[in-house]
Amino acid sequence: MAKEKIILTGDRPTGKLHIGHYVGSLKRRVELQNSGLYDKIFIFIADAQALTDNIDNPEKVRQNVIEVALDYLACGLDPAKSTIFIQSQIPELCELTSYYMDLVTVSRLQRNPTVKTEIQMRNFETSIPVGFFTYPISQAADITAFRATTVPVGEDQEPMLEQAREIVRRFNNIYGETLIEPEILLPENAACLRLPGIDGKAKMSKSLGNCIYLSEEPDEIKKKIMSMYTDPGHIRINDPGKIENNTVFIYLDAFCKQEHFGRYLPDYNNLAELKAHYKRGGLGDVKVKCFLNAILQEELEPIRERRNKFSKDIPAIYEILKKGSETARATAADTLSEVRKAMKINYFDDLELISEQEKRYKSKQN
Numbered sequence: 606m607a608k609e610k611i612i613l614t615g616d617r618p619t620g621k622l623h624i625g626h627y628v629g630s631l632k633r634r635v636e637l638q639n640s641g642l643y644d645k646i647f648i649f650i651a652d653a654q655a656l657t658d659n660i661d662n663p664e665k666v667r668q669n670v671i672e673v674a675l676d677y678l679a680c681g682l683d684p685a686k687s688t689i690f691i692q693s694q695i696p697e698l699c700e701l702t703s704y705y706m707d708l709v710t711v712s713r714l715q716r717n718p719t720v721k722t723e724i725q726m727r728n729f730e731t732s733i734p735v736g737f738f739t740y741p742i743s744q745a746a747d748i749t750a751f752r753a754t755t756v757p758v759g760e761d762q763e764p765m766l767e768q769a770r771e772i773v774r775r776f777n778n779i780y781g782e783t784l785i786e787p788e789i790l791l792p793e794n795a796a797c798l799r800l801p802g803i804d805g806k807a808k809m810s811k812s813l814g815n816c817i818y819l820s821e822e823p824d825e826i827k828k829k830i831m832s833m834y835t836d837p838g839h840i841r842i843n844d845p846g847k848i849e850n851n852t853v854f855i856y857l858d859a860f861c862k863q864e865h866f867g868r869y870l871p872d873y874n875n876l877a878e879l880k881a882h883y884k885r886g887g888l889g890d891v892k893v894k895c896f897l898n899a900i901l902q903e904e905l906e907p908i909r910e911r912r913n914k915f916s917k918d919i920p921a922i923y924e925i926l927k928k929g930s931e932t933a934r935a936t937a938a939d940t941l942s943e944v945r946k947a948m949k950i951n952y953f954d955d956l957e958l959i960s961e962q963e964k965r966y967k968s969k970q971n
């Protein structure tokens with residue numbers, strides 16, 4: 606039988622989802638969901654992971670579960686095609702995590718570059734919660750519990766995927782072929798790998814407060830775009846401008862399509878022409894920002910409208926999450942039972958073990 610193609614990915618409920626999530630992973634998930642090429646799709650809200658660095662703020666995590674779920678549905682994730690669930694409702698994941706912990710060294714975890722940056726960002730220094738430090742291991746549990754083959758995520762997740770693959774290889778080596786090695790699926794468009802924040806910082810991130818949220822109102826989107834970081838050396842319109850590290854142009858790389866020029870900026874044929882003019886000098890930031898604003902408004906309006914519709918029936922959203930969590934739990938329990946069997950800790954459902962031991966002792970007694 607051909608290996609099943611299974612997608613797993615998720616988001617931390619530490620805030621509403623932003624356009625970095627959208628281009629880094631969410632948009633792709635919806636395309637993959639609708640492609641019909643995958644046998645199963647699991648999408649989860651990583652509340653247990655969010656608690657690892659928000660342990661004193663459970664209300665924030667609780668409130669954002671529903672926000673993330675609404676963002677999912679607004680973007681087109683469909684519970685009829687994808688299992689959407691809440692991480693903490695699957696206790697099997699904790700058990701898997703604890704077994705995987707024996708397969709990873711402390712120094713291996715310390716080398717994870719994403720975790721290193723996140724520790725700095727959160728000023729943890731010497732007070733790193735153990736659960737936060739080990740979250741790459743619990744992420745390996747999330748991925749393998751659902752036998753995921755494909756994990757569509759942004760570039761910051763690359764070290765997590767590598768860690769998960771190492772755990773799978775080590776586990777299978779010791780205990781026999783049990784777990785599936787997942788593949789990362791990064792955005793094809795380089796600008797989407799790690800979308801910068803509106804402040805020009807390396808990553809748009811809920812924790813940095815430099816985001817344009819998917820649910821943002823039109824005037825707020827415009828205000829944020831107008832305040833965006835561009836080229837600090839481009840002071841007068843006629844000064845030559847830089848495209849590199851210019852957030853407005855990075856967002857255009859991420860969102861602009863050919864047809865947008867006809868609709869919103871007919872003086873130019875394509876992005877290359879617009880960039881060339883900016884570099885030459887004579888093109889002002891405001892004009893470029895207005896163009897970006899038109900594009901983002903067009904992209905976000907239908908998402909916002911669908912979100913508003915879904916938010917009219919909140920109990921139905923919790924019901925989707927509950928059903929999804931039940932389905933997900935059954936799958937995770939199946940994997941856990943295979944893991945226990947492979948690790949030889951399935952004492953009570955292994956009838957052979959009992960009769961073998963019985964025989965061994967009987968032969969001693971005779």
Ligand code: ATP
Binds near residue numbers: 618619760761
């Ligand atoms: P937090 O600050 O709480 O970690 P976050 O904004 O980094 O939040 P996550 O929930 O950690 O968001 O990430 C969810 C998914 O979105 C991951 O696949 C991640 O790679 C992707 N992602 C997050 N931020 C970006 C970004 N700026 N560009 C591209 N992808 C992103």
Ligand code: MG
């Ligand atoms: Mg993150």
